Amino acid sequence: MNQQTNTSSFYKKTFMLLFVLSLLLAAIAALYIKLTVIPALPDVNTLKNIQLQTPMSVYSRDGLLIAKFGEKKRIPTQYENVPSTQIKAFLAAEDKDFFQHSGVDFIGLVRAAGQLILTGEKKQGGSTITMQVARNFFLTKEKTYIRKIREILLSFIIENQLSKQEILTLYLNKIYLGHRSYGIAAAAQVYYNSSLEELSLAQQAMIAGLPKAPSAFNPITNPERALTRRNYVLNRLLKLNYITQSDFDQAIAEPISAGLYSASVQLEAPYVAEMVRNEVYNMYGDEIYSNGMHVYTTLESSHQRAANQAVKKALHQYDRRHGYRGVLGHINLDEINLTDFDTSLLSSYQKIGETEPAIVISLSKDSLQAITSDNKTIDITWENLKWASPYINENAQGKQPKTPSDILAAGNIIRIRQQPDSETFELAQVPNVSGAFVSMDPTDGALTALVGGYDFYSGKFNRAYQAKRQPGSGFKPILYAAALSKGYTPATLINDAPVVFNDAGLERQWRPENYSGKFFGPTRLR
Incomplete structure (x- = not known):
């Protein structure tokens, strides 16, 4: 009996000792947090006037986009401009209780901690959207307990200082979604060349699935895993009653339609854009790539389009008068499947200016057929072939051809050009000469159009500005x-x-x- 009493007394004393020690450690931890961690926390009020990194945009006088310059692709958007299904998709994928919790999901944290203790792996995330905002705006990527404590404390403060809509707006504009796109509006443009309002439910789910792992679930580089992740988000939307069964069935059947798109340039004026970038950079330095500057030029879009067309047309006409310099290469058609054409055969031949590569697949007495790099079959009539007398030198050409076979053979790799405002194609070549064009307003000297060469992306030398002719x-x-x-x-x-x-x-x-x-x-x- 005494032994049982002594044992019971020992356990009680041990328990009390551990309890007191726990209270003491908790008090010390609380004191440390109060005296050291909290004073070092950043000011959450800065989020109310945060300046997100956005590229510099260059426009014509009439407001058409010419170019964007910046490391990060971002198109800031407001909460009220985000479709409700897009918001629900993110909540379903990242934080279904966002509008109910106070910034921290303690149950989720305990679940993630238990998983970490049991398996040694972090298979479940415990971070809410608010915690991700705290981490993305204020903290580093280091994985320490102190950083996690800071994240939790900042989340409480953020929830106290900002509305749920403001927090979600910050999150949707800040998150990285792959291929240099930051924020959902930029992702819609990069992957689908669309605005947020134009996305389908399946596309919204695809974007909502990206924050967890933008590379692993990327629809461009990992389409199979991306499809699995998208379908997971759609299933979550259905389970949470955010969408109907009909909506789900239609979205789940939709194939992956993502591509890789650049900013939708509305006016081709790359030489002017580079002049602007260089001038503004000399004035403001590297900050131009991140401060969202909008630069309006004196270009008139109608003048610039006319100049672009005039320069290309004149150079092609001049070049044709000097003869055809020959094909780019040859492929044995017996070794390829024309019904399931492998466009990678043309991957080493880039589009230059208005010209693109194609493979001749058949010839007749008055036309030829060719397959383009985007797997489209086209016809070129004799009218658009007969110019191609063989080039000898700048002052001499060979015999005038009489049929397409005098110029080309099946399997030849050639360049073609679609005539402006037409469905007609012609045999073409990249001009051996270049040119320039400048249009100015005589009343004030303002540039209304400028072309610095045949193709900016093949050579950035600006003959209108740098040649000193x-x-x-x-x-x-x-x-x-x-x-x-x-x-x-x-x-x-x-x-x-x-x-x-x-x-x-x-x-x-x-x-x-x-x-x-x-x-x-x-x-x-x-």
């Missing part, structure tokens, strides 16, 4: 205008006679000549 006859209108302003008329006689200038810098004389090498004496101004 002699103006030649292009200066004559300026000279004649000055003469007219001085009282000269078209009938005024000017003596076309030799003149000599002494150049002290070069210690020689300069004797300008007419192109013909002759002088014609008194000549009317016109």
Whole structure:
């Protein structure tokens, strides 16, 4: 009996000792948090006026997008502009109790901690959307207990300072969703070339499944795992009664439709965009890539489009007059399946300017058929082939062809060009020459259009801005205008006679000549 009493007394004392020690440790921890952790927490109020990193955008005078410059692709959006099904998809995937909890899901944390203790692996997340906001805006990626405590404390403060809608807006604009896209609006543009309002339910679920692992569940690089994750989100939406069975059935049957898209440029003016980027960078430095600056140029979109078309048309016409320089390569058609064409056969031949690669698959007496790099079969008529006399040199061409087979053979890899505002294709080649175009408003000197070469992406040298060409006859209108302003008329006689200038810098004389090498004496101004 005494032994049982002693044993019971021992356990009671041990329990009391452990209880007191636990209270003491808890008090010490609380004191440490109060004196050390809390004072070091960042000011949550900064979230109310947070400046998210967004690229610099360049526009024409009439507001058309020319280019974006920045490391992060982000299109800030407001809560009221996000479709309700998109919000529900994120809640279903990340935090179904977001609108009920006070920032921390303690049950989820305990569940995740238990999983970690039992298996040594973190298979379940315990972070709420609020905790992710705290982590993404204020904390590093280090995995320590102190950081987790900071995250929990910040979450409580954020919930106290901001509304649920404000927290969700911060989250949806900040999260990384793969391929340099930050925020849901940027992801919609990058993966689907769409606005948020244009996304289907299946596409919304795909985007909502990305925050957990943007690389592992990426629809571009890991389509199978992405499909599994998307279907998980759709099942969660159905289970939580966020969508109907009919909505679910339609979305689950939808195939993956994601692609990889760049910003939707509305006006092609890359040479001007680069001039702007360089000028603004010299003024403000690296901050231009992240401060969301909007730069409006003096370009007139109608002028710029006309200039783009005029330069390309003139260069192609000039190049064609000098003959066809031959095919890019050859493929044995007997070794490929034309009914299931492998477009990777053309992957080493890039689209340049208005030209793209294609493979000739058949020829007739007055046309040919070819397959393009996007697996489209096209016809080119003799009218758009007959120009291709063989190039010999810049002053000579070979015999004029009479049939397509005089120029090409089946299996040839060629370049084609779709004629502007037409479904017609022609045999083409990348011009061996380039050109430039500048249009200015005579009243104030503002640029209304500028083209610096045939294709900016093949060579960024800007012939309109960097070439420093002699103006030649292009200066004559300026000279004649000055003469007219001085009282000269078209009938005024000017003596076309030799003149000599002494150049002290070069210690020689300069004797300008007419192109013909002759002088014609008194000549009317016109």
